[in-house]
Amino acid sequence: MHETSIAMGLLNSLEELARKEGAKRVLKVKVKIGKLSGIVIDSFVFAFNALKEQSPRLKDAELIVEEVPITYRCKECGHRFQTESVFFPECPKCGSANLELIRGEELEVVNAELEV
Amino acid sequence: MCDVCGCGQPENLFKVSDDTAKKNVEIKKSLLSKNEQVARHNKEHWDRDGVLVINLISSPGSGKTTLLERTIELLKKELKIGVLEGDIETERDAERVRRKGAAAVQLTTGGACHLEAPLVHKGYHALTKQMGGAPDILFIENVGNLVCPSSFYLGEDVRVVLISVPEGEDKPAKYPKAFKTSQAFVITKTDLLPYFDFNVEKVKNEALSLNPQLKIFTVSAKSGEGLEEWINFLKEKLKEKRKALQKV
Numbered sequence: 001m002h003e004t005s006i007a008m009g010l011l012n013s014l015e016e017l018a019r020k021e022g023a024k025r026v027l028k029v030k031v032k033i034g035k036l037s038g039i040v041i042d043s044f045v046f047a048f049n050a051l052k053e054q055s056p057r058l059k060d061a062e063l064i065v066e067e068v069p070i071t072y073r074c075k076e077c078g079h080r081f082q083t084e085s086v087f088f089p090e091c092p093k094c095g096s097a098n099l100e101l102i103r104g105e106e107l108e109v110v111n112a113e114l115e116v
Numbered sequence: 117m118c119d120v121c122g123c124g125q126p127e128n129l130f131k132v133s134d135d136t137a138k139k140n141v142e143i144k145k146s147l148l149s150k151n152e153q154v155a156r157h158n159k160e161h162w163d164r165d166g167v168l169v170i171n172l173i174s175s176p177g178s179g180k181t182t183l184l185e186r187t188i189e190l191l192k193k194e195l196k197i198g199v200l201e202g203d204i205e206t207e208r209d210a211e212r213v214r215r216k217g218a219a220a221v222q223l224t225t226g227g228a229c230h231l232e233a234p235l236v237h238k239g240y241h242a243l244t245k246q247m248g249g250a251p252d253i254l255f256i257e258n259v260g261n262l263v264c265p266s267s268f269y270l271g272e273d274v275r276v277v278l279i280s281v282p283e284g285e286d287k288p289a290k291y292p293k294a295f296k297t298s299q300a301f302v303i304t305k306t307d308l309l310p311y312f313d314f315n316v317e318k319v320k321n322e323a324l325s326l327n328p329q330l331k332i333f334t335v336s337a338k339s340g341e342g343l344e345e346w347i348n349f350l351k352e353k354l355k356e357k358r359k360a361l362q363k364v
Contacts, residue, residue, distance in 0.1 A: 001229045002264035006147055013150070017141060027138065031147060038267045038293040086292040087325050097328075107147040107267075114139045 003039055007047035011058055014112060018057045023114035026061040034068040034106035036086065041065055070104035151268055154233035158271030161240060165250035166361055168354040171270055173294055174278035176260030179304040181209050182337045184255055188216040190347050191253070198251030200239045202231040202259045209257065219247045230264035231256065233271060253354060262287065266294040274353055280305040281314045288323040295326045300333065302346065307336040
């Protein structure tokens, strides 16, 4: 349910950006959401599309979501690998559990396309 | 120059208005950047005041408030305790902890399923006004919910996730984010272990496989079992924090 507050925060910051840039409309916005970010993408997109209607500057904005897979780097052998599991895995190459999470927690607004 | 027909006219004479009207802006900011900014501000307040801040996260009914009541009873002689009580509605939890001798401010979110840093900021100022100064330990009791609160950093030093024995052993696996982002995990209502199929070791191992750094406690607020370790952990964390602040 917190997807709604996050979508609202995104819309507010887009409104601010549009005002600052003197834009008529926001056409597109791209976000990166990691599989470990705790966000349900469907709920987030639903909330974004429901709430954007309230603003004439935002109502046509298309939300593009890039889902980022979970990627670890093994601190022992340097091997990088992706996994679907949220549990601490072992390195498939050397079996070590000494791993560093390098991708998967992203919650980032990448860019926006404005009509100026 | 125009290279469509080679007429030699300047290129921009033929530009279609739609193309020129678009502008790409790089943002590269966290979706939660506003919350994180306020959370960092909260942390600055708390570091300046030397307050240890504990953010308690669990489902509704797992015993956050009851554990807090016992914790206050055991700490209030030596330490000043402040509580920010997050709930969707009512002042009930703030009243409960006040009766035990802590200062408390109720934060009602009016429907929101988690606390965010700006509301906590407002609550902290109301609390210090009420107390005439800062507490030694500030407990933030988040809205009962094992999902959403884990996405919102409030500026806390220690995030504690709780599950109670009746909730069942599968909670860490089902709610990994709460366990991955916490530093401590409390299993509550252990006096009920004889009545439930709840394997403490299995739950501990599952939680540790999500987060090997988790410090785990098993407590019963009712019988008092395990409370001493929990209280010592809090005192130790306060000592650690104040020592670290002196060095800066």
